[in-house]
Amino acid sequence: MRALVWKDLLEEFRARYAINTLLMFALTTLVMVSFAVGIDTLTPKLHGALLWIIIFFAAMSGLARPFVKEEERGSAHALRLSAAPELIFAGKFFFNLLLAGALTALIWPLYYMMMAPPPVRPGLFLLLLLAGIFCLAAATTILAAIVARAGGENTLLPILSFPLLLPALVMAINGTAAVMNQGSWDEVKQVLLFLTSYGAVLLTASLLLFGYAWND
Amino acid sequence: MAWKWILGLWMLMVIVAAFLYVPPAMGLGELSRIIFFHVPLAWVGVLAYLAAMFNGARYLKYNEARYDQQAVFNAEIGIVFTLLATITGAIFARFTWGMYWNWDPRQTSIFILLLIYGAYFILRSSVEDEERRARLASVYSILAFISVPFLTFIIPRLYATLHPDPIINVEGQLRMDSGMFLVFLAFLAGFTGIYYWIGTLHARLVRLQDTKKRREVDRDHA
Numbered sequence: 001m002r003a004l005v006w007k008d009l010l011e012e013f014r015a016r017y018a019i020n021t022l023l024m025f026a027l028t029t030l031v032m033v034s035f036a037v038g039i040d041t042l043t044p045k046l047h048g049a050l051l052w053i054i055i056f057f058a059a060m061s062g063l064a065r066p067f068v069k070e071e072e073r074g075s076a077h078a079l080r081l082s083a084a085p086e087l088i089f090a091g092k093f094f095f096n097l098l099l100a101g102a103l104t105a106l107i108w109p110l111y112y113m114m115m116a117p118p119p120v121r122p123g124l125f126l127l128l129l130l131a132g133i134f135c136l137a138a139a140t141t142i143l144a145a146i147v148a149r150a151g152g153e154n155t156l157l158p159i160l161s162f163p164l165l166l167p168a169l170v171m172a173i174n175g176t177a178a179v180m181n182q183g184s185w186d187e188v189k190q191v192l193l194f195l196t197s198y199g200a201v202l203l204t205a206s207l208l209l210f211g212y213a214w215n216d
Numbered sequence: 217m218a219w220k221w222i223l224g225l226w227m228l229m230v231i232v233a234a235f236l237y238v239p240p241a242m243g244l245g246e247l248s249r250i251i252f253f254h255v256p257l258a259w260v261g262v263l264a265y266l267a268a269m270f271n272g273a274r275y276l277k278y279n280e281a282r283y284d285q286q287a288v289f290n291a292e293i294g295i296v297f298t299l300l301a302t303i304t305g306a307i308f309a310r311f312t313w314g315m316y317w318n319w320d321p322r323q324t325s326i327f328i329l330l331l332i333y334g335a336y337f338i339l340r341s342s343v344e345d346e347e348r349r350a351r352l353a354s355v356y357s358i359l360a361f362i363s364v365p366f367l368t369f370i371i372p373r374l375y376a377t378l379h380p381d382p383i384i385n386v387e388g389q390l391r392m393d394s395g396m397f398l399v400f401l402a403f404l405a406g407f408t409g410i411y412y413w414i415g416t417l418h419a420r421l422v423r424l425q426d427t428k429k430r431r432e433v434d435r436d437h438a
Contacts, residue, residue, distance in 0.1 A: 142359065146352050150343045159338055160356065163331040166324075167366040190374065198366060205362055212276050213355045216348065 004091030008066055018065035026058035026107050034114040047117040048176030052169055058103055060158040063096050063140040067148035085211040097137040104129055118180045124188055128175050131195035135168035138199040142206040145213050168198055223409045230402040238396050250308050252400060256407035258301035264294030269361050272354030284350035289418040295333040302326050325367040332360040
């Protein structure tokens with residue numbers, strides 16, 4: 001599995017396809033949002049909504065790549081022969097997690113500079129971001145495999161993943177608003193618990209179902 | 217055959233009862249009558265999705281095309297019922313809360329069900345190979361349903377909702393006039409019967425299409 005993640009990372013590092021698309025997309029939406037809002041002050045709720053919308057759509061533009069690439073090059077067959085589906089799933093999941101993490105690590109400082117959101121407690125906010133990314137990667141990994149098997153259209157991933165990710169997005173937005181409002185630990189804990197359990201359920205179901213989507 | 221006549225008469229009677237027999241609910245007035253249509257529609261919408269998901273799982277297990285066919289037509293029936301439930305719900309919302317749409321947790325969950333149905337059909341239409349289409353659609357139908365309990369049971373508990381309590385509410389109490397409740401149950405049974413009827417019609421259609429195809433193949437060979 002480590003070899004699989006390493007292979008994807010190396011390839012990504014050489015070709016830089018997914019990460020470039022992700023970053024450009026994130027930057028474009030961020031600038032657009034910032035430009036539209038101007039110097040108005042937004043409520044914490046709006047900050048949360050905008051931040052997670054940017055993360056969601058930026059992630060959608062690139063997270064299907066690892067699987068689509070395998071199908072396009074035909075290397076998916078070799079992968080199918082050489083490793084168990086669960087291992088492949090785990091490898092791609094960790095890769096997506098890293099990709100989404102890198103993406104968010106770049107979006108948040110830029111967002112902070114451009115949009116001037118209210119100050120947050122860094123530790124708490126980091127936990128929230130991590131939990132959100134966990135859900136994002138858990139949902140998109142198997143869906144990316146489905147998209148790749150369905151012909152690899154780019155528009156398919158957001159359509160398929162939105163219903164699945166909506167509970168997570170709603171809670172992440174509420175949690176972000178709570179953190180920015182200097183909300184209590186209990187309030188944020190509720191959101192964190194929800195996000196981690198939801199991500200864990202998604203991950204379990206994906207592991208059970210991945211074999212069916214991946215093999216013929 | 218007889219049960220179809222009975223079902224027809226049954227629906228006729230309950231519709232008349234809904235408008236003439238049941239007294240208007242307190243605080244809601246004549247508007248309360250819409251719940252006799254709204255709740256069963258939503259119920260069948262969810263039931264059909266469960267049937268589609270169940271058939272999808274059976275397809276994955278046994279790999280027989282008929283399960284996939286059943287999954288599809290359940291989804292087809294379900295999307296119509298869900299759409300109608302959404303519309304009747306919006307009408308109810310307009311006249312009680314003042315807006316057709318206000319992202320109440322309940323409205324969100326039925327909307328998500330609609331989105332799942334939509335995504336399911338878009339996924340199906342984008343796969344050429346029949347077997348692969350059935351397989352991917354089955355996987356997606358199971359996966360997508362995960363979000364529904366979270367949206368219907370957990371998020372509404374954490375945040376306030378305006379929606380009247382579901383019949384099976386937390387306290388396990390009934391907050392309905394007994395006559396009203398009787399008519400309501402009759403509606404639930406009636407709509408479930410209609411759903412079953414559409415299902416049998418569809419199964420017959422599929423059987424006939426199969427026979428036709430087989431005959432054409434036979435003729436070509438002859």
